[in-house]
Amino acid sequence: MDLEKLLADRLAPAFAAVAGGPVDPVVRRSQHADFQSDAALGLARRLGRPPRTIAAEVRDRAELADVCATVEVSGPGFLNLTVADRMLGDLVGALATDPRLGVPAVAGPETVVIDYSAPNVAKEMHVGHLRSTVIGDAAARTLAWLGHRVLRANHLGDWGTPFGMLIEHLVDLGEAEAAQELSMGDLDAFYTAARAKFDDDAAFRERSRLRVVALQGGDPVTVRLWRLLVAQSESYFLTVYDLLDVTLSAADFRGESSYHDQLAPTVEELDRLGLLRRSDGADCVFPPGSVGRDGEPLPLIVRKSDGGYGYPATDLAALRHRAGTLGATRLLYVVGLPQRRHFEMVFATAARAGWLAPPARAEHVGFGSILGSDGRMLCSRAGGAVKLVGLLTEAVERATALARERNPELGEAEAAEVGRAVGIGAIKYADLSGDRRKDYVLEWERMLALDGNTAPYLQYAYSRIRSIFRRAGVAARPGAGVALGEPSERALAFELVAFGAVVEEVAGSLEFHHLAAYLHRLAAAFSAFYERCPVLRAEGPVRESRLVLCEVTARVLRQGLYLLGIRTPDRM
RNA sequence: GCGCCCGUAGCUCAGCGGAUAGAGCAGGGGACUUCUAAUCCCAAGGCCGCAGGUUCGAAUCCUGCCGGGCGCACCA
Structure with missing residues (x-):
């Protein structure tokens, strides 16, 4: 149970009583306390009473004694909530004994097909494929971990003229x-x-x-x-x-060719359903809402005038197969944003044909283009493509050199392993840490950066924790009580407890930069804690408690980075 | 022309209805006899593209404008 929800659940009845109807307590993290509730402000007009009075009344009615140390009315009518150390410590303690770190498997698993990567046969993979591959894989890992049945569909370009x-x-x-x-x-x-x-x-x-x-x-x-x-x-x-x-x-290669013999039947069915219209010799569907240059409805051309089939037919056949034969209820297409309209029309057509009916739905998980330093699109077919392996190799080389330099204790084999984890992690993190919808300028320096808000920073935090346990030859005692005294301990605990809510949100939105930002906050909170709070030199319950904090932090970092497809070496 | 997306610190980006707009990088100043300094701490840095509007409250929602990108019938 994450704290935000817990607080909202406790505040909701009080708000309902004061307002005479259901109210969202609007609980969020605060700079002025641990959390704040903003709902009284919005209620003031409706109830015709000063917001501070409303807030005070809610404070008096809410049952928060076990959760909060203090609840204060502040400013124009905010409720500032300070969480009791005892409650916070207990929540962290619960994570320590929870194999799923506060992220329960979903109650109703779905079959999810994720279409991603999709390189073309006999063509080099370039940076344009990187985004689809990295984002799609993060989606696959995340949804699978939540208990969904994930089918990876590598829609290989293996057919055509x-x-x-x-x-x-x-x-x-x-x-x-x-x-x-x-x-x-x-x-x-x-x-x-x-x-x-x-x-x-x-x-x-x-x-x-x-x-x-x-x-x-x-x-x-x-x-x-x-x-x-x-x-x-x-x-x-x-x-x-x-x-x-x-x-x-x-096993995940599902090339376009595999739908080859379903193309004609798919188009025939569209015809039977009366959705087809012949236009300039081509068989077209005209989904409502799409308008072309001349203001006329825009066609989805399912059979060209020469009788051949293009992408629309293949995508429709694939969709029909995924939703129909495979029984998928969530169809993800991790494809660049320029193809947005194409997918809109495909999905609209599939819906009209009855191939895509609720609860099944399709989502275009679009991402921005990769631009050159001149700000123009890079990933065109007309050259200019940066070879993907070249980028990956350079990242690994740089990271390996750095690993050797920073930690001479690493043997050659381990340095190579660390170099791989760090170099590849840096590239993936560079891609996943920003809003996927935005274009980004291909800057090698940025993608290969090994300091700042990067995967190596998070990996380093993890390896420091492992180092503590390795050095002391101890393990955290899962049942040990978590006592929070120092501010940096509390700050760390708040981040740990928030993991579940973040993963849940990201599984829906597929905005992995939220997970990346969360992990960075967590690692930063840990690093601050690490500076101020000695673990092994502490004694008794404080030591025990800090060992638990370390252990849970390590596990969350490891799991969170795993969901992003990034490894966590034990040593760096 | 129509549609979609984007303009936030010098740079790369978060934030997308709530109290003084946040990180990282670069630049400035500190901290290693103490669990890895790939770290931490401090300071500095902003007409949130422009102009209106809605709201108790707008970087956030609406409208218009300016600037940039992408898409708009047989290419995948």
Whole structure:
């Protein structure tokens, strides 16, 4: 039970009695006390009485004796609430014996499909994929930990016209040579070479066109070559995921091709439902509300005038599969914000077709673009893409060098391990600590920063705690009483007790910067505590109590960072 | 033209109806014989893009304007 809710529950009846109806007590953290309630201000006009009088009356009626040390009317009519040390200590004590750290598993688990990462076969992963992968993985970890059934859907770009030219290029190179190139992760070179031939060589272009037809027609030789291409890319992506420390596995690849045979039936059903309209030779759905440049309704083109299918058809088929066959009630799409309109139209169409009916719902978990230093979008297809592995490798190298420098006691193997955890953590945290909807400028310095509000700061706090236990060879006694004397102990305790509410909120909003900010507050509170409150040199109950504070802090940091996909080394 | 998003400290960003607008970085000053100084403490830094409006109260909600970005029919 978090304190805010506890206080609100105690205040609500008092407010209801004074106001003669239900009132939200509006409890929040305060600079002037531990918490404050602002509800009396809003009630003043309605009741025609001074807010301070209302606040005083609520104070007198509320049953807060066991929770609060003091309850004071302040300013124009705030209620300042100071929590009793005893209550706060008991709450922390309860966390110490709770394997879930005050975050209960959800009562009604849902099936959640999370569409994220989605690189393209035979194309390099660039920084644009980083956001989707990192945010999506945090969502997967968080929702899974809460007890939901999470299905990770890596919607691989493994189908479409570019495969004609890619397969022809593979044929030109020879399978062995091509496999070699692709397994080295040099996907850009492969793609660029194919593209160049396609642009310059008419004969190659024609071969490519025929190859697409062969692929879609299921020609066995072509399909085998295509599979080769896909398999090589998949194994390359898995090495990147491994380096990035992401929970995506080989089993999560669900390429666009896997919906290939559902495309026609999907469109046919739209037709049967009377949602289809032919426009300029293309089969379209016109979801209400979307208007184009000319003021006319904007179509979702489910079948092109040449008979081919594009993204809308694939997305609809995938959605139908996820909601229908898989039984998902929450469908997440971790895709850049520029595609917002596309998803609006897809979701609207799916709803009209009855494929997406409550309680099932789809959410576009959009994120901002990555910009270059000139403030313009970076992640276009037209080059300028920064190779993801290059970024990751540099982060790990920097962090490893720093680990060696700062802690010579680390052996070579441990320094490498710390370097990985810290370097990768820094990159993920840089991405998750800001509002995901905002664009951000790609600054290597920022992403690779190892001090300030960064993952290493949180990891360092964790490793210091581990160091205390390691050095003393002791463990916290879970049942030990938590006695809070020092202000920095109280401050730390307040943060610990807030973990559950933060995770719960983030599971809904998927705004991971709230979790990041919380963990930073927690680590900062711990660091301040660490400076002022000796643990091992304390004695008796104070020592016992501080050991519990340390233990719970470590566990919350570890779990919180785990949800963000960030490791916590025992030593740094 | 229409729609969506964004303008907060020198920089990167939180805050999105409540009391004196918060962090980090950079820059200034302190703290290691004491559980890891990848740390902590102190000081400094702001017409919250501009102008109206709603409200007891606005960085936060509404309207307009200015500046920037993205999207707007067969590309994924």
